[in-house]
Amino acid sequence: MQPDPRTNLSNQLADTLINRSVAPDEKREVTITFRASYAEKARLEQRCSGVVQSDYIRARLFDYPLPHPKLVIPEINRQAIYELKKVGNNLNQQTRAINEAVKIGSQPLSNEVKSYLKTLEELTALLEQTRQSLTQVSVER
Known part of the structure; x- marks a missing residue:
């Protein structure tokens, strides 16, 4: 007997949420550093466009929603x-x-x-x- 497509999709979604390794509201106590080329750094800065780099990286890595850019008031x-x-x-x-x-x-x-x-x-x-x-x-x- 073939499983219902809705049940299958629901199970996949549940598995994805369960296997998410970091919850967005957990306390962040570990610092991670990595090296990048000047070109990579420039590309990262361009993509962040007003968003804190660590928030941008975290959002892209863990599929969190991208944060809103910060306003810069002169x-x-x-x-x-x-x-x-x-x-x-x-x-x-x-x-x-x-x-x-x-x-x-x-x-x-x-x-x-x-x-x-x-x-x-x-x-x-x-x-x-x-x-x-x-x-x-x-x-x-």
């Missing part, structure tokens, strides 16, 4: 993002202070205060958009 953008966050924090503190003053009655909610709060909200949104655009850089190739 130093100038990192500094700008840091400054934008500081400005944004200051705007949020001002907004909270005004809202609290209005809530406890020490500051009337006049049209001028409403306009100022709206301006603060617009500035905060603009800062967030700018920060987002600075973090959307191309992947290192």
